[in-house]
Amino acid sequence: MSLKEKTRLVFLSMPAPASYVAGLGRGASGFTTRSDIGPARDGPSAEVIAEAQARRGEEAECDPEAFQDPESETGLFAGTRPTQFFAKVDAAMENRRKSRKEAQEPEIRKKARTERPKIQVQFADLKRGLSAVTDKEWESLPEVGNLTKRRKTRETRTYVVPDSILVGDRNKLGHESSLSTQQQLGDEGGDITDFVELGNARDKVLSLKLDQVSGATSESSTSINPKEYLTDLNVVLVKSEGKIGDIKKARMLFDSMVKSNPKYAQGWIAAACVEEHAGRMVAARKLINAGCQHCPQSEEVWLEAARLHKNDDAKVILANAARSIQHSVKIWLTAADLETNVNAKKRVLRKALDSIPNSVRLWKETVNIETSASDARLLLTRAVEIIPQSVDLWLALAKLGSSDHAQSVLNKARKAIPTSHEIWIATAHLIEHEAQQTSGSVDPTKVGETIDKTILAAVGELRKHGVLFSRDQWIAEAEKSNELCMPLTCEALIKATISMDVEPEDQIPTWLGDIDAMQAKKRLTAARAVAAYTLKVFPNRADLWEKAAELETAMGESSSTEALFEKAVGYCPKAEVFWLMWAKKKWLDGNVLAARQVLEQAFNANPESENIWLAAVKLEAENGELAAARALLSRARDVANTSRIWMRAAVFERQQGRLEDALQLLDTALSKFPEFSKLYMIQGQINDTLGRLPASRSSFNAGLKACPKDSTLWILASRIEEKDNKSIKARSLLEKARLLNPTDEMLWAEAVDIEERSGGAASAKSVLARALQACPTSGHLWAMSVWREPRQTRKSRAAGAMTKSGNHPLVLCAVARLFWSERKIEKAREWFLRTVQTAAEDNLDVGDIWAWWLCFEREYGTKAQQQEVIAACTIAAPRHGEVWQPIAKAPGNESKTLADILNLVCDALGGNC
Template identity: 60%
Template sequence: MSKRPNKLAFLTQVAPSGYVPGLGRGASGFTTRSDIGPAREGPSAEVIAEAQAKRGEEIEPDPEQYQDPDNETGLFAGMVYEADDEEADKIYEAVDAKMDERRKARREAREAELLATSRAERPKIQAQFADLKRGLSAVSDAEWENLPDVGNLTGKRRKLNPREGRAYVVPDSILVGDRDKAGFVNALDPMQQANGGFETPANGDGMADLLGISQARDKVLSLKLDQISRDSATSGTSTSIDPKGYLTSLDNEVLKTDAEIGDIKKARMLFDSLVKSNPNHAPGWIAAACIEEHAGRMVTARKIIKAGCEQCPKNEDIWLEAARLHNTNDAKVILANAARHLDQSVKIWMAAANLETDLKAKKKVLRTAVEHIPKSVRLWKEVVNMEGSPEEARIILARAVQVIPQSVELWLALARLEEPKAARGVLNRARKEVPTSHEIWIAAGRLLEQEAMRPDRDPKERQKELDSIDRTIEAGVKALRQHQVLLTRDQWMKEAEKCENEGSPRTCEAIIKATIAMEIEEEDRYDTWMADAQAELARNQIGTARAILAYALKVFPGEKALWRSAADLEKAHGTRESLDDLLTQAVSNCPRAETLWLMLAKEKWLAGDVPGARLVLHQAFDANLESEQIWLAAVKLEVENDEIVAAREILKRATSVAGTERIWMKAAVFERQQGLLEAALDTVKTALNKYPKFAKFYMIKGQIEHSKGHIAAARATYAAGIKACPKDVRLWILASRLEEADNKRTMARALLNKARLANRADELLWVEAVQLEERAGAPNQAKTNLAKALQECPTSGLLWSMSIMAEPRPARRGKSVDALKKVGDKNALILCTAARLFWAERKVEKAREWFARAVKVDSDQGDVWAWWMKFELEHGTAEYQQRVIEQCIVAEPHHGFVWPSVAKDPANARKGTKEILLLVAQQLH
């Protein structure tokens, strides 16, 4: 049987070297003197060297034994560094670089291998926990919420077991004190017996002593406050103590947190070290003073900035900071001292002038500054601005341009103060002194324009002076090129805009004439100038755009688009005379442009010159014999002036000469408007023989036959029209309405169904189908048709508008939001419907804003104008109503769902836009 080993045998063994009992449980080992014996001095350097010599070891040389004690760079630092030395250094550097390049690849590979090995042996903590971090994605929200809060897990502050609690010895003084608290005293000392049991006399003197102590304390506090107040008054500091409001003022003090106080202390120490190590660094002094100011220690801040001014007297920033930290009187003294050290600093003098409240004193300071710094333009300008008399200012400027002849600002200011003739001389002198300034040439042009526009000038002399502006600017551009001053084309255009904004349109035009062709290829001129004109109009620079178009028309007189753009500009921003002159030039240069002839005739007619309008149209006939627009314009002119016979003769000549579909249609409509239905039918029949595919002839014929009660004939006409023009939606709608009027709604529905098969996704057919069911008293079927219509035409603004208004009132706003998302905010009908919703909610201003947005998006929608007019008639004033009417007349709308039917009604043939607008507004509901 084997003997069991003794587990306690290690207790009798000798402990290994370096063993510390309890080290694994947090104990720390220590060594005493008894363990290592008494301290003794080691061997000296000589003994070590002798021992090394005996053993045959080589003595390592001291690397600093040949070091020059006065020169740490070496003994050879004082020698001459010659070209040979430099060449040798370059060769050594090249060899080192070559060797390093050869070893670079192996070194990088070795380093990468070592890095990979070390990462494999000792991976980063991030890599070690990568899989655990990926596993966190599977943790649910409930598990995250059930995680315990982090507590103190270090074990440093474990709670003691109450049974093993520590006990401390209580001092005797506490025991004695507790004994006295619990005891009773039955006897009085002699003083208490004399005073009746009180320590103070019983006659009331004790209370008097207490009051005396309180009064004395208040008196001492008052004396201290008075003394502090007197000291602050005599010292000249801004810190003062108000004895009455001292305690209440303490409530207004801002208390700083410990963190802020700590930051201030750190910054104070930092800047204190900075100014001590580099006392000539002015920003350090300024920062140190600002720190004290922030801490509320103004006296310390002033002392620091004063010391900074003494150390850095040539720095203007530190003087300005010192002036800021003091009151006005002290700041004046400080800036006076600053001016002695820095008499050439403009900032110092300007700060000193700004401190003065008296005008004379400020003038005195500025004039003194000009004496010290005569080359400062800013000081001269301030001196001139201080003068209230133009004569004094002119004298000062005359002296200023003598001292600073290169200042363009001073020359221009002097020219503005002089008389016109003297101003020309001033500008000529300025041009010689500063030949590279374009501002002087522009000022000369503006001066000529100012003289030319005087009311007492003769028209011929005025025109000569206006022409001289062009020559002056052109000469200025050439002179600047000779002096190598090459302003870009955009810079010249900016100068032209500046002249226009400052009231010099003729100078603006001269600048455009002289510079608009710069930096442009010949083939790009037209497109570039058109883009420039549009850009200027977008910035509301009307004069500059007009000048660009005028120059472009001289280069391209045969471009109709240019003339049209110029005419539109004059119509919007010019006068009727200027538009008339422009259109006269336009038709002479572009005789084949029908639009320009019509615009000129219309302007003549609007001006009341009917014979002039007839003459213009007669000239247009000669240039455009077969133009239907000119023929129709002549007919309209005669009809508007009640010349019915002349209008009929013109139509007969037009049908024989031009004979287009539109002319025949206008001839039939003219006869119908005059009540001659048989003549209108004959005209339409003749026209149908020539143009059987023109849908409007069938419409006119069918409407005339319907109005005469010939239902069968009208039905046959519409059927023939549908067969000839199956893609014209209006023919299908008229045929359906004819059947509905004849109480044949089933036939009307069938026609609309056939129309939708022939014309897919047409919104007008769906709208007619919905309205047919509404008129028939079937709202459910109308709603079903509307839903189908939106599925087939999801971007129709008209259908969405009907769908919104078909919803109950609470659901309309949500439906309108859906419509805006589906169609967008660029549909006038949707915007108009949104305005109607605001109208229903009595949000007047909001509704007016949305109506304005709608007509801005599409001004040709007559129904939108009519809805706005109906709104203004109910909620607007006469001013708002007139504004809508004027805007509608300018827009001249032609389209819509209700507008065309009212405008083309023969009963409304002679009515204008205002009357049509009011009629449509009455029909809307």
């Protein structure tokens, strides 16, 4: 037998364990039958049980008395007294729980009172408001009705219906075709409906309804005030379902926020704002009051609570806030703003100063409400003692006294705050203000020197104390002084600081940039001070003198302008422009003799300057000294001997009607200057005036040979041929000119005009199309094309012209004339204004656009508007234009003013848009 089988047999022969249940490992449930138990017999003894437990490895049962109740006096605690001991422990624990409960009970009651306040607390603010209700308002309250909306019990008793009702119901649907006896009797036997009485009754009912709406009683009927009624309607909040849902959602969110984090002040404020938006002011006030209790150190919560409550309640709230947050300036200022009485406001502010004596803002508010200068001075004196580092308080104290007092205050302020530039500048302002008050008795030069020393000392002291004040900051202070009309202080600041942090090679461009920036800001005094300092450093620069002269002219000070010109010609005697500007200034001021003296000095400094010679000739000619002008021209031809002087001499003789003398001068001049085209033009025009067409043609032909690039010569030559009825020759001349100058817009415009004057509209249109191809950005040609279109297509043509020409002024003028032709007056005026502004930006001095504008104002404008156009044209001083130039240079018009020339050009245009 194998070992395995032998072991198996041994296992099978072994007895089963005491706790064995057959089939338990396969999920079967153990059971016991009567056969297993056998007949009734006594149970095993204690010894057998102990032996079996020992054999199975089980522990014996413990002594049942081992866990006896310690309170019993048997066993372990026999003979002791544990009951009294544990009673003391229970009493101590009960006392601890009771004290903890008593400590927590006020907070629990307070929380419950906050979450579920009593009805009397909810209506406390309304009860306080009842004190303001008048007797009339009490009487106007409606009677209390039954608002329970309960159904009234109906009587269940029934009655017999009378026969009259039954007969009436039967006849309701019937139609009577005849009148009754009473109806036939009329006034004698029956009643007739009175419509007047019905109307009066209707009016009475309507008035009663209106009285009910307006709250009037039966004793006194009043009408509705429409303004108050509409104002009340504005208070009513009409909310949609979506808005109501949003408010509920926000209310839930903020309610959760304040419960989870009651110390967060912004949560209470937001929750109160939601209720305020929903129109529930009582709930909003209740929430913000709870916020004040939970966040007593939050300034925002107290201020919001004061805002949500009425004035009297807000005062109480802010008083509590001031006790919780004693150093809050905002709370004290808000409390002061709630006071309507000045004395009460003073009391609040002085209490605030007791709590926060170092607040500059509180001192300022306290001083501002003082009506007495002496009281304000006392307050400021105390303020600077408490807060000696406040510049504003020192400056305010200096303004309240005399000049000596102000000077002593500022001296103390400089000692207290040696790093403040405002006090130094205030000192300079004080010195200049005293000089302005006593003008005439104080030498302005000495005042300026004193202010210069003060500002220099300020810059030095600030540097000594380590204050790094930049150049731009000093310039900004100078500009502020300029705004305050303190020119001496402004100049002193510029002198002392303009060269800070500027390298020598960068001085001129930097200072010129400063001048341009100040001029753009209209700070002319500061700009003039920079220019004066620049000229002091670089006195021989003519461009700097021109800039300074421009500034002086802009400021309009005649004496300083003349002094500047005198200095300029002293440093730059070869600069002709200063001599001419100085002489013109003298001339415009009416001092012709002084102008002559200036020009004499200019001759000595610049003997060969043609500009000075021509200015002298113009001065003498326009003042009626023709012989002196002719003598000056003769001397100028010998001394200067320039082409312009010879041309001016010929023009002068032409203007005086001495045409033969002018031709002789031109012959001599052409021999000296054969390539000066204007000499040929004048010669040809004089011959044309004398009726010598062949001589005029030969003059122009000679000029074309000498100056083939001059388009004006070609145009004049073609007009001579056209005047001689030789249009073909005129066209050929212009074609030849365009071969030499293919992109000259004036030649193309003249070609179009020749075709139109010849009656060939189609040819003119064809030439204009070719011209636009050759000169696609020409404003002159595009303006011509607009008016050569049919009326229906002019607007579209004008829009394309503006795009192609880049908003050329002539095209804009054409658009303005289009609006004029359509009687759109305001539109036309706007476009004329835009035209002249664009011309000024592009430096295009075309006088024709001014003439068109004046024509428009003559037809639709007032006298004042016409004068505005003339004044603006005089300032712009145009010199060119297709119509303007011939009229301005015509003989006899040389002495006319710009306004006269403008009126002449307007007359020539005829006012026809």
